[in-house]
Amino acid sequence: MEVLGNRVMTASRQLLASTAVCALALVVTGCTDSQAPKTSASSSSESRSPSTTAPSAVENEQGKRAKAAVAIVPPDDPLFLESGLERVADGVHRRSVLERGENYKLSVACAGQGSMKVVIQSKATRLPCGGGALSIPIERAPAQLPIDISAEAGASGMIAWQITRVSART
Structure with missing residues (x-):
């Protein structure tokens, strides 16, 4: 019975760990409403976010x-x-x-x-x-x-x- 119990606990821990990682990724990526400025020569905006709607x-x-x-x-x-x-x-x-x-x-x-x-x-x-x-x-x-x-x-x-x-x- 302990062998089966360890498998159930291991599966539960894996599920919990996977859920925690997914939740953390969602929180990190979901907390921003604009793109970070790029640093390359062909980069981007410094002071304000550009309009996000498609051009008319x-x-x-x-x-x-x-x-x-x-x-x-x-x-x-x-x-x-x-x-x-x-x-x-x-x-x-x-x-x-x-x-x-x-x-x-x-x-x-x-x-x-x-x-x-x-x-x-x-x-x-x-x-x-x-x-x-x-x-x-x-x-x-x-x-x-x-x-x-x-x-x-x-x-x-x-x-x-x-x-x-x-x-x-x-």
């Missing part, structure tokens, strides 16, 4: 117009560093990892209504959301480039941005 048909069209205005360099091009497409309401708030001392270009376009405030290396520029592009040279780049693009009052639409090297590395 209007936003898709605005996104296409903004991307076309930026003249996207393909990701497999040696000059490409990183790019993104964001809702105006979310803005772009990030630190891009660059090679210190190298020269880059940041291209930004906004398609929609209103205007954006673009702050790069402590210099602010206003960008109307009419679909035109803004090209900002980044000469002798820092190791990390803070990029802060925020909507001005009443602005809406989509923002496309891209960082490229000015010339291929040797």
Whole structure:
């Protein structure tokens, strides 16, 4: 009888341990409502979580117009560093990892209504959301480039941005 009792106790302990592990995993993953910022060069948002709803048909069209205005360099091009497409309401708030001392270009376009405030290396520029592009040279780049693009009052639409090297590395 003790042999059978030990099997029952062992099975009960295994079930209890498995349940505890599953519950712990659920608690750990269920306690967050946003993604943690990524640390890679093609990373992400620093200050606020982006909208989680799918883009509307209007936003898709605005996104296409903004991307076309930026003249996207393909990701497999040696000059490409990183790019993104964001809702105006979310803005772009990030630190891009660059090679210190190298020269880059940041291209930004906004398609929609209103205007954006673009702050790069402590210099602010206003960008109307009419679909035109803004090209900002980044000469002798820092190791990390803070990029802060925020909507001005009443602005809406989509923002496309891209960082490229000015010339291929040797």
